[in-house]
Amino acid sequence: MSLPRKKPAATAPSTPARSERLDTRVLETFVGYNARRAWLVVTEVFAERMAVYGLKQADFSVLSLIAHNPGATSRQLCTTLDILPPNLVSLIAAMEGRGLIERRPHPHDGRAIGLYLTAEGEQLVRQAEQTVTDLEAETSARLTPRERETLIRLLQKVYQPG
Amino acid sequence: MSLPRKKPAATAPSTPARSERLDTRVLETFVGYNARRAWLVVTEVFAERMAVYGLKQADFSVLSLIAHNPGATSRQLCTTLDILPPNLVSLIAAMEGRGLIERRPHPHDGRAIGLYLTAEGEQLVRQAEQTVTDLEAETSARLTPRERETLIRLLQKVYQPG
DNA sequence: TATTGTTATACTCTATAACTATA
């Protein structure tokens, strides 16, 4: 049960701001501001939970994409995730060094290298995806399942073409 | 008019990924992934349009907050925007150097410094806020006004406490 | 000539430790 909270006045204060919290009503009218704030909250929990796997956001996205797209190339990962090629090199090398992915020459293109998960990589991705699913449920606990679906659909409308 | 697009199969491909676009359906079930993708799109347009004012995202947020909270302190800005104090120093110095803000000693706390917009700062913020309002309308053009309101409300439910 | 992957490097953003002056 929550007490009825008085709505703030519709005009900005003309006296020096003395309270702790500032008036953010204008910023809150922008999708960009709100998307970033929401992302910051989710990303913080994400970083905490994924630390046990030794995975950062980019690591998880890359491994998950390879899991569901075996044989994907670095170029495809870069295009899909908006990562610049030079910045993916060390990430891939680290994942390979940990024995999570394998690099096999592409059957039809001698320049390209197909990426595949190892058995260990498969297992780690499965655990990590479950962990992300769990933390997503927590961070969107204040949303109904229907609201969460709507939120995702509307976000996709913003960034997806056509 | 758009042609009916066939929905992709519900199973992941077991053959090497040969197509350009990868299967992102799993990542797209996460709020975090979608929020970041949407933010990336909005932020790119933001950077382009605000370049004419010489303002980056943090600059705009700070100036807008000061505009609507005259006398706000650095500490309040840091708390509100999740900026670390050391990272705000040069930003404030730059805005002051451009003659956009003034720093006046706080009336009741000798440690604190109240921040105020100059006349020039006021005018710039007014223009910048209008520009952001315009680009927000463009970047969320595929959303109805009602959908845009819903999107913002749901995002706030994710990051706002209580 | 264009593309894949790579190296080297620079720039921006964010984070930590320690200091000063006021409270």
Next chain:
DNA sequence: TATAGTTATAGAGTATAACAATA
């Protein structure tokens, strides 16, 4: 002792230019 602001610095993330191998 705690807080506001500052300095210096380190780390992470992101960017550009240029190269070798292949198409």
